[in-house]
Amino acid sequence: MCDSNDKKNRPERKVVPLEEAVGMRLEHDITEIRQDEFKGRAFRRGHRVCRMDIERLRDLGKNNLFVLSLADDEMHEDDAALALAAALAGEGIAMQDGPREGKVNLIAARDGLLKVNREALLAMNMLGEVACSTLHDNTLVKKGRVVAGTRAIPLVVKKDVIDEAARIAKSAGGIIRLRDVRKPLAGIVITGSEVYYGRKKDAFSAVMEGKIESLGGRIIGKYYAPDDESFIKDRLDELIGAGADLLVVTGGMSVDPDDVTRFALKRVGVRDVVYGSPVIPGSMVLVGYVEGEKTIPVIGVPACGMYHKTTVFDLLLPRILAGERIGRKELAEMGHGGLCMGCRECVYPMCPFGK
Secondary structure, eight states, rough: OOOHHHHHHHHEEEHHHGGGOTTOOOSSSSEEEEEETTTEEEEEEOOOOGGGGGGHHHTTTOSSSEEEOTTEEEEEEHHHHHHHHHHHOOOOOOOOOOOBEEEEEEEEESEEEEEHHHHHHHHHHTTTEEEEEETTTTTTTTTEEEEEEESSSSSSSEHHHHHHHHHHHHHOOOOOEEOOOOOEEEEEEEEEEEHHTTTOOOOOOHHHHHHHHHEEEEEEEEEEOOOHHHHHHHHHHHHHHHOOOOOOOOSOSSTTTOOOHHHHHHHTTTTEEEEEEOOBBBTTEEEEEEEEOOOOOEEEGGGGGOOOOOOOOHHHHHHHHHTTOOOOOHHHTTTTOOOOOOEEESTSSSSSTTT
């Protein structure tokens, strides 16, 4: 049973039997669901009911319609959804269209990396009468992709709930936003004496080049290097001098005595070096930065990068190109969801890896 407060808080509404509803305007969208066929709007809010609508409305389970009378402190679900969408949308995010069935979708206004303030999103959803669902943080999206949907849960919601949701979103600078992913000028050094001296065929180049070029990048230089600190350092210096704004060094990242890549990077002047991540495959990854007239990110890719289709490199590269500074905390946070399931057919990014 509802107590007196429940009744008091309900919106005032006049119930009208369907037979008497001809000529009325609908107060909300009416949804139709046909299992395995269709789910969507059958009637739009504001539609004027005519006699030929009656049987279809009965098929949709409607025996009565109602007229709402909103108080000054209340909002209709459509108006609430518009207000929520406007508050949620940060840079690079736009509304797809007006409310449909009480919901508004948000889309990417351009290509980029989706960023979701998860703490603010949680705080908003904890309010109880509003909802927002999003794609995963750090998802690469194309222009026009739906990235979130939001709505008020009841047909009528208190304005102060919407105001509080908007305050939370505003304090976060928009809970959902897009970061541009720059197109890098990449320099690559493939290390390993076995490759340099022709004992083993290079399997790294095609993989790294493909991943960089898929993000619009260009390879401005590529060198092979034996397991020699000085040689690796000199090749990296040459790439920096040639204008590289991203350095990728492959191999030589483990604990074997011949694996000297990390030491060569330090001699180049790479700072803020973080070695090791909780992501598998990719636990021996290295991230650092060369500071100068411009900051050049450096990624040291372990051997898994040449035989696993998707590794920590795929998770890090878009974030780095979006201007994020990756440190120990950022890598440590990747442990949750950082275990690749090793599917026979890789469907990344349509899987939990990195999420």
